[in-house]
Amino acid sequence: MxxxxxRSLKRRYPSVGYRQRGFTLPLVLGxxxxxxxVALTLLSRSQLxxxxxxxxxxxxxxxxVAEGGMARTLGLLNGNYQILLRRTYNPATNTNFNPPQPYLxxxxxxxxxxxxxxxxxxxxPPVNEWTAASLGSDAPPCFTLDNLNTIVLSGTIGTxxxxxxxxxAYLYDAPTxxxxxxxxxxxxxxxxANAFIWxxxxxxxxxxxxxxxxxxxxxxxxxxxxxxxKVNGNVICTNPANCVVPQSECRNGQPTQTGLRTAVGALNxxxxxxxxxxxxxxxxxxxxxQARDDKVQxxxxxxxxxxxxxxxxxxxxxxxxLEDAQKALREAGGTL
Numbered sequence: 213m214x215x216x217x218x219r220s221l222k223r224r225y226p227s228v229g230y231r232q233r234g235f236t237l238p239l240v241l242g243x244x245x246x247x248x249x250v251a252l253t254l255l256s257r258s259q260l261x262x263x264x265x266x267x268x269x270x271x272x273x274x275x276x277v278a279e280g281g282m283a284r285t286l287g288l289l290n291g292n293y294q295i296l297l298r299r300t301y302n303p304a305t306n307t308n309f310n311p312p313q314p315y316l317x318x319x320x321x322x323x324x325x326x327x328x329x330x331x332x333x334x335x336x337p338p339v340n341e342w343t344a345a346s347l348g349s350d351a352p353p354c355f356t357l358d359n360l361n362t363i364v365l366s367g368t369i370g371t372x373x374x375x376x377x378x379x380x381a382y383l384y385d386a387p388t389x390x391x392x393x394x395x396x397x398x399x400x401x402x403x404x405a406n407a408f409i410w411x412x413x414x415x416x417x418x419x420x421x422x423x424x425x426x427x428x429x430x431x432x433x434x435x436x437x438x439x440x441x442k443v444n445g446n447v448i449c450t451n452p453a454n455c456v457v458p459q460s461e462c463r464n465g466q467p468t469q470t471g472l473r474t475a476v477g478a479l480n481x482x483x484x485x486x487x488x489x490x491x492x493x494x495x496x497x498x499x500x501x502q503a504r505d506d507k508v509q510x511x512x513x514x515x516x517x518x519x520x521x522x523x524x525x526x527x528x529x530x531x532x533x534l535e536d537a538q539k540a541l542r543e544a545g546g547t548l
Contacts, residue, residue, distance in 0.1 A: 270405030273375065278397025278409045280369040281377025285395065286411075288364055292352050292466050294491060296364070297391060297415050299341035301382045309333035315381035315394050326385050327392030327412060342382075350492045353457035353475065359465035375399045380408075384415065391415050426486060430454055433477035439484045446486030447476055448493070455490045 289297050302314040314336040317325045321336045330336055340346075342364075344357055366378040380394045391413050398406040426439045427447045431454035439445050449455035461471025472488040 267405060270399055270403055271407055274397045274399050274403075274405045275407035275409075276397070277369045277375030277377055277399065278395050278407045280375075281367060281379075281395050281397055282393070282409050282411060284367060284369075284377075285364070285379060285393065286413075288465075292354065293364060295347065295350050295352055296342055296382070298384050298386075299346065300339045300384050301342040301365075301379065302336070302338060303340045303381075304336075304338040305380070306330065306333075314338050316383045316392055318383060319385055319387070326388075327383050327390065329394065329408075329410060349451070349453045351452060353452055353455070353467045353471070353490050354459075354462035354465050356465075363465040369397075373400055389415050434479070434482050434484075435477060436479045436481040438482060439486065441485055444486070445484065447478075447484055447488045449476055449488075449490045450492055452490050452492065457490070 300318075302316050302318065304312045304314050306313050306315050313330055313333050315330055317328050317330050317334060317336055318339070319326045321334055342360060344351060344355075347355070364379070366376065369375050369377060375397055376399075377395055377397045380396055381392075382394070383392045384390075385392070393411045393413070395409050395411075396406055397409070426441050426445045427434075428450065430449070430451040432447065432449050434447065439447055455475040457467040457471040457475045461468045461474065467475070467490070469488075472490065473482070473484075475490055476488055478484060478488075
């Protein structure tokens with residue numbers, strides 16, 4: 213009698229767990245790949261945020277450097293370098309365009325955009341009047357091209373150095389008596405962060421009554437004489453060529469007080485209550501008196517009084533100065 217051998221169903225038909233065992237590795241690899249992609253994305257975004265925050269911080273620091281450069285430049289232009297306020301420095305140094313163009317638009321290029329930054333690369337005629345040849349005899353004391361390049365046109369901020377600044381352009385528009393100044397601030401060590409400050413300012417002459425000098429001349433040799441007066445006790449030499457400050461008395465492009473006293477010939481015993489300035493200035497027009505051909509006939513015992521000066525023809529004077537002028541004219545035999 214023969215026995216039939218039966219086959220096991222388990223061997224022919226594996227269990228469900230056995231059949232799914234081959235999908236574990238692809239599933240783990242897929243999930244790992246997804247996690248790696250997500251991690252790299254988050255890391256990239258984190259690095260981008262860090263770089264953006266760092267660049268913003270550096271840009272703020274560069275802006276602070278530019279502000280410091282603007283304050284220092286305005287201090288120099290209002291001090292020993294006032295002559296530059298009415299002269300244009302707008303060279304073709306903007307290398308963002310080919311060929312390079314000036315940074316500011318002048319009146320001849322576009323009267324409606326005078327002083328605006330030249331962001332479109334428009335063809336603007338370059339002008340540089342901040343040169344020794346352009347200034348000639350009007351150059352202030354202690355002025356040299358080295359001072360211009362290292363003190364006025366550029367400089368550093370902070371100790372230790374926190375940044376550098378430079379004047380990109382200064383444009384003076386004569387019809388409106390307006391100056392436009394553009395300064396760039398940049399961090400040291402070749403940092404890509406930089407900032408620009410554009411300043412518009414009205415250029416006016418200082419008030420004559422508050423700064424009217426006690427002594428004004430083209431050449432001054434004061435000696436041991438005194439000049440008194442807190443308001444009008446100033447000494448002003450209008451010709452820098454005749455009032456020379458020794459080079460040994462120049463500090464950072466500025467004359468020392470000793471140098472100014474030497475330039476006007478003030479000796480040790482001379483007292484000057486006001487300030488000493490050496491600068492070419494434009495004097496206000498003096499009233500003209502129309503001459504009359506008055507003849508004194510023989511036998512006349514009365515002399516013709518000088519002509520009177522109409523008050524509307526006088527320059528603007530303070531009440532104290534007007535009273536002094538009236539007194540002086542009365543003593544001279546005139547009327548006001």
